[in-house]
Amino acid sequence: MAWSKSGSRCTWIISIIFFSNVLETWSCIGIPDNHCACVYNDLLIDLNVGDIPVPLVASSNSSDSKDLYTYYVNPCKLLLEPTSLDVNCDKSSLCQKDVPYDDKSSQWYPIGSYTIEYTGVPNRDLQFHYGSQLFEGVYRGSVINIVCDEDQPVETLTFDGEHKLNEEVTEFSFTLRGDACCPIKHGGPNTALSAGSILLILFFVLLVVYFCGGMLFNKIGRGYTGVEIIPNYEFWSDLPKLVMDGWKFTITCGCRSTEESDPAYDNI
The missing domain is CATH 2.70.130.10 (Mannose-6-phosphate receptor binding domain)
Known part of the structure; x- marks a missing residue:
């Protein structure tokens, strides 16, 4: 897929900002x-x-x-x-x-x-x-x-x-x-878990409870089988495509590619 020039420029800018922030974390x-x-x-x-x-x-x-x-x-x-x-x-x-x-x-x-x-x-x-x-x-x-x-x-x-x-x-x-x-x-107070670390732990714990509890409920309570026992299966199956669309929109700054541009109107 060919991106527009402005989309390509936005991609470079976002990539530079991202890697600059990553490199900054590699310093004392x-x-x-x-x-x-x-x-x-x-x-x-x-x-x-x-x-x-x-x-x-x-x-x-x-x-x-x-x-x-x-x-x-x-x-x-x-x-x-x-x-x-x-x-x-x-x-x-x-x-x-x-x-x-x-x-x-x-x-x-x-x-x-x-x-x-x-x-x-x-x-x-x-x-x-x-x-x-x-x-x-x-x-x-x-x-x-x-x-x-x-x-x-x-x-x-x-x-x-x-x-x-x-x-x-x-x-x-x-x-x-x-x-x-x-x-x-370094054994000072900075070694304690940060607020971000605590939130990440809570997120993954709740994610496990959500999937395990939802699968048990769908299996026992509703009698589902196969992939249908996964809670909200339609949403999770569409998630990779939604993420890809969101990433594509972000790195192109909302600019559409040349292949996705609106076709010209037909002459009357």
């Missing part, structure tokens, strides 16, 4: 009341629990003194805790400091706000994304790759690189490695 989900922590299935990553020395310090590797920088990171709090490093960094969790050369004094650059978003899953590709901050006409943000290492009790921070996305946006990447980055079994 932040915990509202616990900043710097996220949960994936029954695995919890909580950097607040680990005894991470702050601020973490990393350096860039460059033979040119003009490209030498030191990076200060407090992954779960603002850099002004416990003490302020520089006024430019008081509203940041990550900050960059250049090394003075010639007659130039050191300059501090905020490169990541307190806001965190999470992508990926623990033990594989988990990343903490820190919001971009505008400073001297450039938005600077950072990404920290979270790597579990149970044999490393003291967390280390490594500078991975600086990526200029465009003239106004720069992203810095780091790797945080240590045992505090390892997931633990």
